[in-house]
Amino acid sequence: MKRLLPWSLLTVGCLVGLIDLVRYPLDRTVAMAQTAADEGDLYYTFYDQRIPLVERTNQIAVEFSPNPSLTRGEQEPAYLRLQRDLQAATQGTRGGLHDQPAAGVEVRPLGNRYALIELPEGTRSPAARLGPQLEQPYIAATLPVLSRPEAEDSIVVTPEIVVSFEPNTTEGQARSLIAQYNLELIRPLRFTEGRYLVRGRNIAGEAVLDAANQLTAVPGIQSATPNFVQSLPYRVAVPDVLGAEPAAEIDLQQVLSGSAETTPYPGSLLPLQWHLNSQPLRPRPYRRTDIRAVEAWEQGHSGEEVVVAVIDSLIQWDHPDLANTVYTLPATVEDPLPGEVSGWDFSNTDLTCAKGDPDSCTLGDPDTRISNAELDFVRPYFQNSFVLSDAALLAAYPRRDQNLQDRYPNATAEQRADALRRTFQSYASSQFHGTWTAGVIAAQPQNGQGIVGVAPEAEFLPVRVFGLGGEITPAALIEAVGYAAAREVDVINLSLGSLLPNWGLTDQMFAVLDRHPDLVIVASAGNDSLDGVGFPAAIPGVIAVGATNLEGNRTAYSSYGAGLDLVAPGGEVARRLREGILTTGGTWVEGFWTGIARPEEPWGLALDPIGQYVSVQGTSFSAPAVSGVLALMKGQDPDRQLSREQLTTILQETASYAPLTLTQADANQYRVQAEVGFGTTLAIPTVRPSGIEGELDPISPEAYYYGRGLVNATAAVEAVAMAVEKFR
Known part of the structure; x- marks a missing residue:
């Protein structure tokens, strides 16, 4: 049973007890932070390093009330009500389900608790412009939106702060210290020790940054970081630009019939999975650029009795190729969550309760699959891309069409409509990033059909941390990592390459690694093509994985340099769709096609007409290969x-460099970097996206771009067998 309770019932107020520390109350930081904001000095602290941020002047976020009252009898998502109310206020009428509000305002949900409101570029003070339109009973607060310098990400500043206390701090001491500094306890974070989610009384907006920065100097506090809501929608690469002809795509029958090789999974789509065996797409005399997984299977190694946690977005574990390998909670687990069977959704802020036991209620959802409410948001955009004519599609989304005209003034209406179709289809498809990741690891084809994961006999534990729109918070990820470790998984996969560096999460990762010396954590290096891997891949003890393509080169997007450990195939659909990583998709779900005819041909990144299989690219998929x-x-x-x-x-x-080559562009860039210094741009020191400085000593070009080289599954398994034999 799931129910919503007012958020205030989750707080602990009027906490008593003081610790005799000399410190300014945090309510004084409001004015201080406002001064800092006026001076453009916005930052938060990561191990005493300032991470700079800038204001996004054309965006504002809203936090919805936990259980908003509705004037209509039917329940509807709060973001949709806001969109309708903005539409009515600016046009005077009620528009269709997904008509955009007038004056170029667009509303999109961030999970089930927030929404992002975006106005045209150049807009100043969106809150002042929208004014009383945001004074609605179902809106709890308006929140500022920041970004990293020279970036386009959206970082919502909530009043919440994640506070970590020094080890051996009792809960009573922590509560007393929280009260001492004019903070309100929201809740202890689950699956971790000494970490709490708090909010400042009378502290909001950008003042939260300064409050968190001050808390890091308080004796007894290990770290304090704003619980930002970061929006990280996966950017789907499509092999074209406006007006370009698509590259030659997959001739499915030709490729399948052209492979006479007998494999442990005959009849499957394995010949298209070049990351497992590149020979069908790259026949002799070309060198192989895959991870040689097939040979490992043929020697009887398929990952039996191993569990890999997939911490990611929507994980549609009932996909035919995933249903047989999804983890099921054993009866021996001592602390099951209410209704937990196969993983947990930490992005959901609803309360889930065991039937008949109100004291068991906890935040989250035992189902990581797409919900009906999420389908209600995604479906109209998705279906309109198939059923509307060019003219009707452009008329339905005038703001998006105007953006395309501004960017591509010579584009025809047909080209702009095609670009919108690709955008909407890619958005719907990419919500299932977690499903894509799980397929790379543990897909198991049924009845001779489908794709094969690298470890097709392993199990995967689905753990969702992303809401719609790429919404993620440090608190959710801290709990998710602790949860996976508590379920005694063998490997944790984090296909998260562009997160803000976070002190509390790093402390949690260290604690988990120390407590579980056999646990291995793997993370994607990032898709920013920068010297220095992203966060959390840069955390010491985490294996950071870059991406290579079918040719054996570094992909154009893969980050490299400091912190990079290994590489594996990540695909490059920007070259050809067949050069992506083939994996399990999510738009086959019936709800996407209700009321419309299914297409006869594949679309976007899909291999088939309904998107049961997709071809994708990114270090997000080289990491799960490892x-x-x-x-x-x-x-x-x-x-x-x-x-x-x-x-x-x-x-x-x-691992080996033998299958890999450097492009001339990479070779030339290495020469420049070796001259001006690794980790710098034009000889000017830069802060890496991870916030963690790596080794800057001169290294070889191969190590710079590929770490220790391309992973070799067969050689690794054989080496493990030899090592294990020594214990006998």
């Missing part, structure tokens, strides 16, 4: 005799 290889390795070590350090060393020592 997680899958680790599952194969751990399957060879059933008694778990090898530690994380031993497995990591084997993975690195069996």
